[in-house]
Amino acid sequence: AQKVTQAQTEISVVEKEDVTLDCVYETRDTTYYLFWYKQPPSGELVFLIRRNSFDEQNEISGRYSWNFQKSTSSFNFTITASQVVDSAVYFCALSDRSNDYKLSFGAGTTVTVRA
Amino acid sequence: SAVISQKPSRDICQRGTSLTIQCQVDSQVTMMFWYRQQPGQSLTLIATANQGSEATYESGFVIDKFPISRPNLTFSTLTVSNMSPEDSSIYLCSARFEGKDTFGSGTRLTVV
Numbered sequence: 001a002q003k004v005t006q007a008q009t010e011i012s013v014v015e016k017e018d019v020t021l022d023c024v025y026e027t028r029d030t031t032y033y034l035f036w037y038k039q040p041p042s043g044e045l046v047f048l049i050r051r052n053s054f055d056e057q058n059e060i061s062g063r064y065s066w067n068f069q070k071s072t073s074s075f076n077f078t079i080t081a082s083q084v085v086d087s088a089v090y091f092c093a094l095s096d097r098s099n100d101y102k103l104s105f106g107a108g109t110t111v112t113v114r115a
Numbered sequence: 116s117a118v119i120s121q122k123p124s125r126d127i128c129q130r131g132t133s134l135t136i137q138c139q140v141d142s143q144v145t146m147m148f149w150y151r152q153q154p155g156q157s158l159t160l161i162a163t164a165n166q167g168s169e170a171t172y173e174s175g176f177v178i179d180k181f182p183i184s185r186p187n188l189t190f191s192t193l194t195v196s197n198m199s200p201e202d203s204s205i206y207l208c209s210a211r212f213e214g215k216d217t218f219g220s221g222t223r224l225t226v227v
Contacts (some may be wrong), residue, residue, distance in 0.1 A: 033214070043205060045158075045218035047116070091157065093220075103216055105157045110181070 003027065004094050006038055006106035014114050021077045023092030029053075032096035034075045037101065040088040051075065078088065082113045088111050117142045117212035121219025128198055128226050135194045136222045138208035143188035147212040149181070152221075153204045161206075164191040200227045 005024045013019050036048040049059065051068050059066045063083075067076045079086050090102065092106040118141045128134050138147065147164040161181055162170040170183035185191045195202055203226045208219045 035216075037218075042220075043223065044220040045209075046208060047215055047217060050215055100163075102160055102163065103158075107157045 003052050003096075003099075003104040004092050004106035006092055006109050008109045010110045010112070012112045012114065015084060016081050017113075018060050018087075019079045019111060019113075021079075021090050021092075021111070023075045023077065023106060024075050025075065025092070026092060026093045027042070027096045027098065029096040029098055032078075032094060033101070035093040035095070036066070036075075036077050037091045037093065037105075038088045039091065039108070043090070048077075079111070082111075084115055087111060088114045116215055117144060117210050117217045119125055119208060119210055119219040121208055121222060124220060125223040126225070128224065130199050130226055132198055133194055133196045134198065134224060135192050135226045136206055136208070137191070137192050138210075138219050140189045140212075142210075142211040142212055144212050145188070147185060147191045148211075148216070149183060149191070149193045150179055150209065151176045151204045151209045152207060158207065161193070164193075164208075195224065198224075200226045202226050 003026050032053045034051045038046045056068050063080045065078045089108045089110050091108045093103045095101045095103050122137055122141045149161040150158040151161055152158050160173050161176045162172040164170050164183050164185040166185045166188055182194045205221045205223050207221045209216045
């Protein structure tokens with residue numbers, strides 16, 4: 001069963017536009033962790049954020065912000081004032097007890113920022 | 116966070132041969148993982164590399180095809196055996212340190 005759904009396959013924006021990436025997860029555990037990773041064209045996977053299930057506070061880090069809503073099982077990611085360097089594939093991932101806390105990745109969303 | 120050195124970064128191999136990928140972590144970590152990322156796809160977990168015991172493989176992956184070693188808490192290898200063009204993928208290792216999974220830079224494998 002799909003545990004992490006990233007419904008958006010590709011998003012294309014013009015530089016300085018905001019872009020929001022959706023992530024919906026599924027778990028029966030009360031303790032779990034959510035992650036966002038970035039994979040630029042060079043291929044490495046870059047950690048962006050980890051959020052545990054007991055902390056619903058939204059977070060802002062520079063131009064990045066995350067909106068965690070347990071009521072809708074969503075953990076959305078917004079890039080404000082996008083830049084060309086933000087062009088990458090972004091993966092949402094879930095880690096929960098039912099899977100021995102191994103990471104389950106969504107399909108990824110390809111973001112292209114045009115100058 | 117931990118830093119992982121993965122090599123080779125890329126290789127082109129003949130079908131029927133084997134390739135061993137190495138990952139070195141700069142800190143001692145309990146959990147290391149190996150993933151495959153087929154072109155244009157997400158990451159699929161191959162196995163968890165356990166120090167001092169056999170790796171734990173996910174459904175669809177077997178030890179004969181993907182033997183894994185974990186001789187200590189900072190090092191692991193993945194071998195892709197008897198390769199075919201379908202094995203062309205990016206292979207990534209990761210290590211869990213302080214609750215965060217850090218990834219190696221990946222190995223781009225092309226089998227011809």
